[in-house]
Amino acid sequence: MTSATRLKDHAVSFSSSRTPNQRPEFAILSDEEIGESYRLMRLIRRFEERAEESYTRGLIHGTMHLSIGQEAVAVGIVGALKPHDTITSTHRGHGHSIAKGADPARMFAEFFGKSTGYCGGRGGSMHIADVEAGNLGANGIVGGGLPIAVGAGLSAKMRKSHQVCVCFFGDGASNEGAFHEALNMASIWKLPVVFVCENNKYGMSMDISRASAVPDIAKRAVAYAMPGITVDGNDLALTRATAVEAIERARRGEGPTLIECKTYRIRGHSKSDRNLYRTKEEIESWRAQCPIERFKAEALDLGRIDAKAFDDIDAGVEAEIESAIAFAIESPMPDPTRLTDDVYAESLPHHA
Amino acid sequence: MTSATRLKDHAVSFSSSRTPNQRPEFAILSDEEIGESYRLMRLIRRFEERAEESYTRGLIHGTMHLSIGQEAVAVGIVGALKPHDTITSTHRGHGHSIAKGADPARMFAEFFGKSTGYCGGRGGSMHIADVEAGNLGANGIVGGGLPIAVGAGLSAKMRKSHQVCVCFFGDGASNEGAFHEALNMASIWKLPVVFVCENNKYGMSMDISRASAVPDIAKRAVAYAMPGITVDGNDLALTRATAVEAIERARRGEGPTLIECKTYRIRGHSKSDRNLYRTKEEIESWRAQCPIERFKAEALDLGRIDAKAFDDIDAGVEAEIESAIAFAIESPMPDPTRLTDDVYAESLPHHA
Amino acid sequence: MFTLKVFPIMRELTYAEAIREALSQAMEADPTVFTLGEDIGVYGGAFGVTGDLVHRFGTERVIDTPISELGMAGAAVGAALTGMKPVLELQFSDFVTLATEQIVNQAAKIRFMFGGKASVPLVIRMPGGSGTGAAAQHSQSLEAWFGHIPGLKVVQPSTPHDAKGLLLAAIDDPNPVLIFEHKLLYRMKGPVPEEAYREPIGKAAIRREGRDVTIVATSMMAIRSLAAAERLAAEGIDAEVIDLRTIRPMDTEAVLKSVRKTSRLMVVYEGVKTLGVGAEVSAAVAESDAFDFLDAPIVRLGGKDVPLPYNPILEKAAVPQEDEIVNAARRLVREGRV
Amino acid sequence: MFTLKVFPIMRELTYAEAIREALSQAMEADPTVFTLGEDIGVYGGAFGVTGDLVHRFGTERVIDTPISELGMAGAAVGAALTGMKPVLELQFSDFVTLATEQIVNQAAKIRFMFGGKASVPLVIRMPGGSGTGAAAQHSQSLEAWFGHIPGLKVVQPSTPHDAKGLLLAAIDDPNPVLIFEHKLLYRMKGPVPEEAYREPIGKAAIRREGRDVTIVATSMMAIRSLAAAERLAAEGIDAEVIDLRTIRPMDTEAVLKSVRKTSRLMVVYEGVKTLGVGAEVSAAVAESDAFDFLDAPIVRLGGKDVPLPYNPILEKAAVPQEDEIVNAARRLVREGRV
Numbered sequence A, B: 001m002t003s004a005t006r007l008k009d010h011a012v013s014f015s016s017s018r019t020p021n022q023r024p025e026f027a028i029l030s031d032e033e034i035g036e037s038y039r040l041m042r043l044i045r046r047f048e049e050r051a052e053e054s055y056t057r058g059l060i061h062g063t064m065h066l067s068i069g070q071e072a073v074a075v076g077i078v079g080a081l082k083p084h085d086t087i088t089s090t091h092r093g094h095g096h097s098i099a100k101g102a103d104p105a106r107m108f109a110e111f112f113g114k115s116t117g118y119c120g121g122r123g124g125s126m127h128i129a130d131v132e133a134g135n136l137g138a139n140g141i142v143g144g145g146l147p148i149a150v151g152a153g154l155s156a157k158m159r160k161s162h163q164v165c166v167c168f169f170g171d172g173a174s175n176e177g178a179f180h181e182a183l184n185m186a187s188i189w190k191l192p193v194v195f196v197c198e199n200n201k202y203g204m205s206m207d208i209s210r211a212s213a214v215p216d217i218a219k220r221a222v223a224y225a226m227p228g229i230t231v232d233g234n235d236l237a238l239t240r241a242t243a244v245e246a247i248e249r250a251r252r253g254e255g256p257t258l259i260e261c262k263t264y265r266i267r268g269h270s271k272s273d274r275n276l277y278r279t280k281e282e283i284e285s286w287r288a289q290c291p292i293e294r295f296k297a298e299a300l301d302l303g304r305i306d307a308k309a310f311d312d313i314d315a316g317v318e319a320e321i322e323s324a325i326a327f328a329i330e331s332p333m334p335d336p337t338r339l340t341d342d343v344y345a346e347s348l349p350h351h352a
Numbered sequence C, D: 001m002f003t004l005k006v007f008p009i010m011r012e013l014t015y016a017e018a019i020r021e022a023l024s025q026a027m028e029a030d031p032t033v034f035t036l037g038e039d040i041g042v043y044g045g046a047f048g049v050t051g052d053l054v055h056r057f058g059t060e061r062v063i064d065t066p067i068s069e070l071g072m073a074g075a076a077v078g079a080a081l082t083g084m085k086p087v088l089e090l091q092f093s094d095f096v097t098l099a100t101e102q103i104v105n106q107a108a109k110i111r112f113m114f115g116g117k118a119s120v121p122l123v124i125r126m127p128g129g130s131g132t133g134a135a136a137q138h139s140q141s142l143e144a145w146f147g148h149i150p151g152l153k154v155v156q157p158s159t160p161h162d163a164k165g166l167l168l169a170a171i172d173d174p175n176p177v178l179i180f181e182h183k184l185l186y187r188m189k190g191p192v193p194e195e196a197y198r199e200p201i202g203k204a205a206i207r208r209e210g211r212d213v214t215i216v217a218t219s220m221m222a223i224r225s226l227a228a229a230e231r232l233a234a235e236g237i238d239a240e241v242i243d244l245r246t247i248r249p250m251d252t253e254a255v256l257k258s259v260r261k262t263s264r265l266m267v268v269y270e271g272v273k274t275l276g277v278g279a280e281v282s283a284a285v286a287e288s289d290a291f292d293f294l295d296a297p298i299v300r301l302g303g304k305d306v307p308l309p310y311n312p313i314l315e316k317a318a319v320p321q322e323d324e325i326v327n328a329a330r331r332l333v334r335e336g337r338v
């Protein structure tokens, strides 16, 4: 497996392929998966749009990093995982969390600093986590999740749990030393980790062509003797199919894979970005590549799902977001007298 | 330039090639260079053997890391530099220092903790440096010199000084994040740095096959879009010719090169190594590849230099080492009341 | 809150502008000065400090780096060793955790390890502090760490005036100097002379003279302590406020002198209380002859023993606020303890 | 120097052996415990601590890592988050500078940032301290840094007994625990019970009771202080020696109690004096009601303000030695100051 083209002889059976002329990547998606993938992408999009609006309305303290335009990566990749599998996420992690099953209500609550939020208001947007559910956390440190994913992989291997860990990181993160150390360790120990680089062309204002010696991060896989694949990250079917193969490989004990998803963030880096480093034209050209619209159009074209079904999903998403925000707004603030709770876990009596 | 074979069409004129059937790498060496290269390798070898002996005699506090068996890397590479060029070295750096012109007397003095040593007794074996002479220092931190070399390259480029910096590091160091960050930065900024990996097969007890996902460190150059070359590091002529080309490239402003020199350390990692991780046979097989003997034999074979000349060099080296040790032994200890000198440089009045 | 004492007619700049002006003047005066860091070029810096510098000095002297904190710190060390004067910006001071090897093992020790035969004239600027809802990994105050390391100098300017003067002094300094700026101060305005002046590294500033209690504070806490002192004055408590400005080398003499006068000491700092800057100030006084002048225990108001929380109420509760300073000082003066 | 009080018949082990025994007992008792680090397998560890463990537990549970300190710390964090109990060995504590990001931004904060819904039961063992001629980059004592970080626990065992008991307690602890071992102690012998006992983290040990002066010391300095106390006793000075053992959370109560009795305090530690452990001990006393019991300034004997030098004479001069402790304590008791 060295390029996306290898996916053509992918072994997954085309169970739900009722329609001819489908790309094999699309064909492996069941109708249910198509609906669910669309729903999740839509949920992420609307979640972030409403988070942005909430920010403007002053409901959110601190900054946030929106992944609008990148939804097919999160949903494509995470959709290939089993529930007990794990992920490590980034500062731009709303999509990863929602794809991994996070409840938008508790996410909004966290953004609003409420005690019902994922982190009880202690973490905010950059630290959404749900370790029980396999989300080992967003991360405020660029590259911070890379070695942690190695640890999750090592742990899965030692516990023989057959879990796979997907590690998300950005193109900018690939220049951190942590990237190098993590990929090397995962490779020598053949750990069940899939490294997913969301190459959205920029690390904040740094164009990848200025920041990285190679334009394709997947090329760096050579240095770790692992497969490296570059795919169109705005093509959900492709990210899913690529992830399925890499995850299976990892689960078989054959080691890690580096998947690079070329995508684009439509919004600024954070709320204070004035977009001085890129052109309107560039942004517009990518907006036209909206992963959600592309996916929907292909499914409609192929007659896999009809327009009404999509409309129903949209309506469901709106309702969910609406009630999520309401929940978050109504939730109580944390009690400042409990500030120092949760710094330490209580020591249990030892098993002598 | 992607492999050592490319060196065959190397452009350097064979000025001193009086003898037919020479390898081009050997032919580019003048007689003087042959003599001087031999002398330096010999000097390093005898320096370290005598340092070892001094250690056994209790003259040396602390540990030391011997490069016996690796002399052709230091001398081959550094011999291709101009005097104003710079190097960064490692914990196993005696050879680099001597090749860069360090005085063995001041090195022994440093080992013995004397005030006449390179660091006034403050640094010891692991911190020999002579910044004025272009030796930016040995380093006790594995990988520590890699980003420093990037800075030296950046500085040379900004000052338009046409200096090149050679950065030595080990196979073990290539798994540090610093390696990754340094090579990427040197490449994107096209800095005049030549990265020289002394792959002696082990990082302490870790065989490279267990520590690194790839057996040839030079392969990692792909990740930084720079040439990567693996050479026999026990072949002085080859290391020299490879360095000449890489250094010229750097000096022309075309950016960094990664040269991997396969070699072997005959001694243990440090004085406390019990060699539990390798076999006697392996050590013996490498001892037979002694870079000094190989070089001498080839020169003799080709009739480039006669046996008498080598003997004279050997005698000169013995005499130099003898007087160096005597100097070091006779030198005074540093004054403990001046302990805190040199923590800070004195601030000069500002140029307002 | 900061009156125009020394300079009768003075232009005002923000703290961020003052830093930019210092950088610009240093780069104009000395071709070996340059600056590097993440997004400091066309983006102008995450907090807008470098602003338009790249347009004035070009991308060769205002260098955007990849996200490689260890590498860029090392590159700055190497450049400093070989004739340049780099000014490195770390985007948040929390990321210094990735660069400590180069700062602590290399920059700080090279001169000593090399027997005094080299120097590392390096400046690292980095924003610390809480108050922006950036949560635990973007709000720390780690200056105490570096105050513990011989070979480094560590400063914390609290005014635009000092931000400029200390940066210019740091660039002149032949030693590695770390500057902890404060996020909440970047937009604060104050008088700043136009010429390229220096403020001495290692000198505290007495921001307010007083007789009842000595308040030693750093960075944002110096601002809050000064405001608290004005409120205390209204209650008849006359507090002396010392802005430490430099953590290493610390101006212990200024503190001792004040304590000999007031007999009461309170240290206010944002970093975690335990093993923070206040521990050193307190210990330096407790081991000195000023100890005999102390009429009451030495009070430390530091950051709570907790990572910085995201929620703004919790965040405020985690570091000293003006009210707390007023209350603590009042109790210290009135009741002899807090 | 360490008398057999509690256990009448006791086997002696070296400090290194005691650590190995703790590791081995923990790994036997709990399949989720494993250890990783550089050269800890067939090499047996740079200081021989892991020894033959790899032969007993295999390369899957005694894992040699590449030279990637940040990566291995992160791997330990990730493993700890997902059900394992890693014990990481850093070859020298100086290399922790490469791993501080994972330790300080991740391990220490994850529980809090995640709202108490995760924990990181991670142990990091690392040798610190000077005395072996390893020079500035291999001799530091950086425990004060980590004592400043909420979310971490930091211990410094000074005896084989504590090395074992504290390591077992650390492995049980659901929080990240950093253990600073001391190079010079590895070969020191002392009584060590065979069973898998725990020493409580956060409890100081009174090594010697006394009435004239309280000496609070850590690690190697606890050993030196105890020896000094014996010499002082011969001069009629009765010193109480408290081995702090845990830096965070600090057992301030034990120190206060002693100071209330002796009225004089001296803190002896090897880390750099400024902003070192002694600053916190001193400040904790100076802010407490024990302040009123103090008859003299609080003395700190810490490492000199200098990187550790190579030359053995200089190296000795850089950190407190027995003579210095004796002299300082004598002056403190006799003259009321040092």
Ligand SMILES: Cc1ncc(C[n+]2csc(CCOP(=O)(O)OP(=O)(O)O)c2C)c(N)n1
Binding pocket: A091, A092, A140, A141, A142, A143, A169, A170, A171, A172, A173, A174, A198, A200, A202, A203, A204, A269, C038, C067, C069, C091, C095, C098
């Ligand atoms: C260690 C570290 N360095 C710098 C930053 C500041 N920062 C946050 S996100 C970011 C850009 C990251 O780029 P990339 O990895 O491509 O992710 P993207 O933002 O594009 O999703 C930077 C520089 C940080 N949070 N952590």
Ligand SMILES: Cc1ncc(C[n+]2csc(CCOP(=O)(O)OP(=O)(O)O)c2C)c(N)n1
Binding pocket: B091, B092, B140, B141, B142, B143, B169, B170, B171, B172, B173, B174, B198, B200, B202, B203, B204, B269, D038, D067, D069, D091, D095, D098
């Ligand atoms: C950051 C760091 N980690 C670990 C060490 C301990 N150490 C010193 S040398 C060494 C092995 C280095 O291997 P390599 O880079 O191959 O160099 P070699 O010793 O083979 O010359 C190790 C682990 C160190 N000095 N610095």
Ligand SMILES: [Mg+2]
Binding pocket: A170, A171, A172, A198, A199, A200, A201, A202, A203, A204
């Ligand atoms: Mg990006």
Ligand SMILES: [Mg+2]
Binding pocket: B170, B171, B172, B198, B199, B200, B201, B202, B203, B204
């Ligand atoms: Mg090696």
